[in-house]
Amino acid sequence: MAEAAGSGAQKGSLQTFMDEGGLTAAVLGKPIAAAIGRLIGAVADIPAAGVDNLAQRIRDDTEARSVVKRAIAQAAATRATADEALVDRAVQRWGYDRLRKQENVEAIAAETLLQLKEDPPKDPEGPAPSDDFMNFFQAHAENASSEDMRTLFARILAGECRAPGSFSLGALQVLSVMDKQLASAVQTVRPWVNNGDYVLFAGEFHKGDRLAPLLILEDFSLIRLGMLTKPLKLDDEGHGGLVYGRRAIILHGAPNAEIAMPAATLTPVGRQIMALCPEPTEVPDFDLIIAAAKKVMGIQKVQVGDFSHRSAEGQVFIANWRDT
Incomplete structure (x- = not known):
């Protein structure tokens, strides 16, 4: 202007x-x-x-x-x-x-x-x-x-x-009431959030340094930790997608299977706060997210690439993909 x-x-x-x-x-x-x-x-x-x-x-x-x-x-x-x-x-x-x-x-x-x-x-x-x-x-x-x-x-x-x-x-x-500690926790966790809804709560994400910012968000009722799961319905070919900004993961399993994804789930207020953050261009812990996805029961294979688009049915498509 x-x-x-x-x-x-x-x-x-x-x-x-x-x-x-x-x-x-x-x-x-x-x-x-x-x-x-x-x-x-x-x-x-x-x-x-x-x-x-x-x-x-x-x-x-x-x-x-x-x-x-x-x-x-x-x-x-x-x-x-x-x-x-x-x-x-x-x-x-x-x-x-x-x-x-x-x-x-x-x-x-x-x-x-x-x-x-x-x-x-x-x-x-x-x-x-x-x-x-x-x-x-x-x-x-x-x-x-x-x-x-x-x-x-x-x-x-x-x-x-x-x-x-x-x-x-x-x-x-x-x-x-947001202070530097809470703002830092939000900024740290934002790239881990799949589809604006939850963090894959497996592998390195439920212990040590990755758990600490999640606990801060839980203190402010922005996220729910514990033995929670989010259902992921695989399509007719046994594919399901997770989207992290410009990156995406394609999970392979049995056709039409419903996978129980271990999840730290954002609360309604947490989703609103996360939506204020810019879309992440990089995912610093993407390799750890891939490793966590491989540990999910029912997942047979994992591919990663650049997020391309979603179909009208919600199917995730990626470009420049590779097997892991």
């Missing part, structure tokens, strides 16, 4: 979108305009010329500051405190907090708009995200200060604008 001429806004910033046409329903569609407008605290259905810089408005909103100062002074009086400097510091802290949160939500709004511009909703005039979702989303999004967290929140809001109800409040709750 080109930066607006004559604008000092950073490329991709919310001000850039305002300069290019405003947060108007005509540009965005009413549901998206309403959601973005609600997030940033602006009236969405007005042109760019009518939207003040929100961060500056927070700094210059003397009436709001006066109201806050009176409220804090009243609280101080109730506590028998007459320290005017204390009241001033409290007001200043309120202003800084408001500004910080506004910067966070505007960064998320700008990234959301960028994603929606690249992949717009099929129905721009379809339903908007629910009030419950937006209330919960805003409460957590305003504290997303890192670029990674802002990007994740933007993906969620863009997805919710495309298909309201696709992201649960439970998944938002997990995202709001």
Whole structure:
């Protein structure tokens, strides 16, 4: 996206979108305009010329500051405190907090708009995200200060604008408490996930270093460990496929057999969190996944290759295949 001429806004910033046409329903569609407008605290259905810089408005909103100062002074009086400097510091802290949160939500709004511009909703005039979702989303999004967290929140809001109800409040709750340890575990496990549904829980994946990130995900109810299985129905030729990003495994067994795949199964919230991660281009532990597949009862042969496509019946096809 080109930066607006004559604008000092950073490329991709919310001000850039305002300069290019405003947060108007005509540009965005009413549901998206309403959601973005609600997030940033602006009236969405007005042109760019009518939207003040929100961060500056927070700094210059003397009436709001006066109201806050009176409220804090009243609280101080109730506590028998007459320290005017204390009241001033409290007001200043309120202003800084408001500004910080506004910067966070505007960064998320700008990234959301960028994603929606690249992949717009099929129905721009379809339903908007629910009030419950937006209330919960805003409460957590305003504290997303890192670029990674802002990007994740933007993906969620863009997805919710495309298909309201696709992201649960439970998944938002997990995202709001995500720390480096949990984020690292998600990133580690993501390439192991077959068909966005489960991890083949065999071989090296139920012990040692590979088990550790799975246990972290289990602590946050993102995955279920234990003696669980997922059925894999082989076709008339005795073939079944597992897909890992751009790689795939073809399992060979008896025709029409149903194979019980030992599985660490993602929960609904776990599937939503994993869906936020980019499709893996590489699978670092692919050889271990192949070894685990060979240990599954009923599997006679394993082939690997590059994932090509699925048939209408769900059959997996691979290219550049080889026997293992």
